[in-house]
Amino acid sequence: MPKAIIIGAGFGGIAASLRLRKKGYDVEIIDRCLSIGGRAQVYESKGFKFDAGPTVLTATFLFDELFRLFGKQIDDYITIKPLNPWYQFIFPDGRKFNYGGSIEDTLSEIEKFNPTDKVNYLNLLNESEKIYKVAFEDLSTEPFHSFKKMASVSHHLISLKSYRSVWSFISSHLKDPYLRQAFSIQPLLVGGNPFDTTSIYSLIHYLERKWGVHFALGGTGALLKAFEKLMLEEGIKITLNTSVQEIIIQNGMAKGIKTKDNIIMNADIIISNTDAAFLYKNLIKKKYQSISAKAKVKFARYSMGLFVLYFGTSKKFNHIEHHTIWFGKRYKDLLSDIFNHKILAEDFSLYLHRPTATDPSFAPDNCDSFYVLAPVPNLQASINWDKEGPKLRSRIIKALDETIMPGLARSIKVDFYKTPVDFHHDYCSVYGAGFSIAPLLSQSAWFRFHNKAEGIANLYLVGAGTHPGAGLPGVLCSAKVVDNLINPA
Numbered sequence: 001m002p003k004a005i006i007i008g009a010g011f012g013g014i015a016a017s018l019r020l021r022k023k024g025y026d027v028e029i030i031d032r033c034l035s036i037g038g039r040a041q042v043y044e045s046k047g048f049k050f051d052a053g054p055t056v057l058t059a060t061f062l063f064d065e066l067f068r069l070f071g072k073q074i075d076d077y078i079t080i081k082p083l084n085p086w087y088q089f090i091f092p093d094g095r096k097f098n099y100g101g102s103i104e105d106t107l108s109e110i111e112k113f114n115p116t117d118k119v120n121y122l123n124l125l126n127e128s129e130k131i132y133k134v135a136f137e138d139l140s141t142e143p144f145h146s147f148k149k150m151a152s153v154s155h156h157l158i159s160l161k162s163y164r165s166v167w168s169f170i171s172s173h174l175k176d177p178y179l180r181q182a183f184s185i186q187p188l189l190v191g192g193n194p195f196d197t198t199s200i201y202s203l204i205h206y207l208e209r210k211w212g213v214h215f216a217l218g219g220t221g222a223l224l225k226a227f228e229k230l231m232l233e234e235g236i237k238i239t240l241n242t243s244v245q246e247i248i249i250q251n252g253m254a255k256g257i258k259t260k261d262n263i264i265m266n267a268d269i270i271i272s273n274t275d276a277a278f279l280y281k282n283l284i285k286k287k288y289q290s291i292s293a294k295a296k297v298k299f300a301r302y303s304m305g306l307f308v309l310y311f312g313t314s315k316k317f318n319h320i321e322h323h324t325i326w327f328g329k330r331y332k333d334l335l336s337d338i339f340n341h342k343i344l345a346e347d348f349s350l351y352l353h354r355p356t357a358t359d360p361s362f363a364p365d366n367c368d369s370f371y372v373l374a375p376v377p378n379l380q381a382s383i384n385w386d387k388e389g390p391k392l393r394s395r396i397i398k399a400l401d402e403t404i405m406p407g408l409a410r411s412i413k414v415d416f417y418k419t420p421v422d423f424h425h426d427y428c429s430v431y432g433a434g435f436s437i438a439p440l441l442s443q444s445a446w447f448r449f450h451n452k453a454e455g456i457a458n459l460y461l462v463g464a465g466t467h468p469g470a471g472l473p474g475v476l477c478s479a480k481v482v483d484n485l486i487n488p489a
Contacts, residue, residue: 001026002489005257005265007244007283008273010038011054011472012462014227015066015479016271021234022069024489025269028237030244030257032428036228038273039427042221046414047364048312050371051221054472055353056189056323057214059207062476066227070234077226079217081358086213088321089182090404092329097182098321100213114176124173124183128206131160135200136207140468141480143451150446162200162441166192167332169199181331188351188375190470191303191435193339195332198441207473215322215358247272247279247459249288254459269458271482276449276465277302277430277437290455301443303435303470304338305378305420309393310371313411317354317368319404324352326404335375339438342381344388348374350396367413372396378420379432385419393417436465444469451481460485 004020006013009031017029033041040053057063060080067074074080086100097109103125107118134156144150161169170184186204187197216223231238243260247270256266272279280289280297328334328349337343351373355362362369374396377383393415401408420432429436437443448467453459462478464470 002268003028003266004269004271005030005267006271006273007247007257008038008463009033009036009238009240010273010463010475011040012464012466012475012478013038013271013273014224014231015062015476016273016460016462016482017231017236018066018069018227018234019479019483020269020271020486021231021236023483023486027235028239028265029231030239030242030259032241032243033426034241035224036238036240037220037224039423040220040224042219043310043416045416046312048367048369048414049219049221049362050310050312050369051219051353051355052308052310052371052418053220055215055220055355057216057223057472059211059473059476060214061211062473063223067230070230072230074226077229078223080214080223081217082212082214083322083358085321085323086208087323087325089178089325089327091178091181091327094403095178097178099182103209110179113179114174117174117176117179120173120175121183124170125205125209127169127173128202128204128209131200132203132206132210134160135203135468136473139445140474140477141484143481143485144445144448144467145450145452145454147446153445157200157441160200162198164199166194166197166199166202169202170194178327181327182325185325187439188304190439190474191433191464192439193304193335195335196339197439198444200441200444201439201469213323215355217359217361219355219359219362244274244283246285247283249284249456252288252455253457254453269460269486271460271462272453273463275427275429275433275436276461276463278428279461280449281430282428284456288456293449293454296447296449300437301440302378302380302431302433303438304375305432306423306434307374307376307389307392307417307419308371309374309396309415309417311397311415312363312413313368313370313408314366314413315368315407315411316356316366317405317408320352320354320357320368322354322357324354324404326350326352326400338375338377342377344376344381344383344392346395348392348396348399350374350400352400372400375434376420378434379424385421389417389419435470436463439469451478452485
């Protein structure tokens with residue numbers, strides 16, 4: 001069988017490995033970490049378990065597809081539960097908005113803020129569905145390495161007003177300022193500023209409404225174990241704790257890889273699931289790169305960084321939902337500090353994950369496991385994280401203790417955090433960006449890193465920096481794009 005090597009065992013690489021195995025390739029997936037999952041690692045300390053990677057699961061049919069390729073059912077490997085609410089939004093004045101469940105549930109919550117926005121939300125959802133049907137159903141698995149392809153769909157982008165920002169899209173419908181914030185945060189889940197991100201990402205509203213928001217019992221780590229079992233059953237070789245130093249190019253074709261240990265591995269097809277910018281900066285010699293690839297690396301605008309604080313508590317906070325968005329007093333100005341001015345402000349907004357709300361196995365009895373994520377500037381900012389990390393940790397705990405989690409500070413049994421420096425070091429993320437390049441219109445479709453390497457044959461790309469973009473649905477769809485580009489063995 002022809003050989004395929006996958007560099008990087010994130011969800012995009014996992015999906016690509018399974019799809020190529022189904023096509024009849026001899027597949028080996030290689031990763032520098034000690035377990036598969038890419039950024040979706042699992043940490044354990046003092047009886048507490050913490051998922052490090054994506055925790056919001058939607059469009060779970062994309063997971064199901066990978067098992068069905070081999071005539072198997074995902075339910076035999078993992079239990080995935082729907083959540084309700086999907087998120088609880090908590091605003092600076094203490095008011096709460098539970099988002100999820102039925103449309104009637106959502107309308108009931110909206111009425112508490114602005115009754116006239118009920119019909120406005122229905123109009124928003126209707127327009128989101130139109131965007132979803134074109135951008136997700138029709139285009140998310142289509143390759144865009146040809147500019148002709150881009151030109152052929154430009155009328156769709158114009159008709160959907162993709163030149164608008166997500167904030168502009170939301171504001172054209174909803175009038176309540178807090179509801180505008182709640183319904184515009186989705187780009188932050190894929191690394192974008194709502195005031196800059198193309199309104200194409202407003203499809204997320206309908207995507208969540210259509211497929212719901214879920215959680216895998218045992219966490220993302222358990223989902224990865226299910227995929228690892230499937231991969232091994234189907235004969236995929238998994239090589240961990242191995243870093244790739246270079247992709248070997250001969251006569252314009254990718255022929256293999258060289259590891260940091262100077263081991264040469266030949267292949268007929270290579271798929272990269274590394275950060276796309278890192279790939280071109282570090283693994284491919286410049287003389288083999290096309291002008292367009294070099295330009296994309298040179299002029300790329302990157303997503304924000306992430307400060308992620310993990311902590312376990314000696315008490316349960318039963319009033320905290322599975323997913324909580326805690327808004328600070330500033331919104332647009334805070335995002336401008338993060339994305340534009342590259343300033344680490346004293347204030348913040350937070351995403352709080354409490355898996356023990358659904359799965360008590362994440363903590364000892366009568367305890368809770370959490371992580372809290374704060375968007376911060378990436379490493380293009382001059383921030384000394386050795387100095388600022390402990391300060392930010394203390395500010396976050398103090399803010400939660402004084403608002404929604406009284407008694408938090410004295411109940412913490414274990415805690416640690418990750419900064420953009422860790423993302424850069426552990427995951428080869430350029431500038432420590434949390435989601436590779438930002439989801440701007442000027443970095444979408446043909447303008448994003450191509451799934452078929454630019455100027456190099458037999459090399460393909462999957463993952464957050466490629467079309468269609470970041471987030472689990474995006475990276476899983478990137479593997480479907482590559483699947484459409486590669487012939488059966």
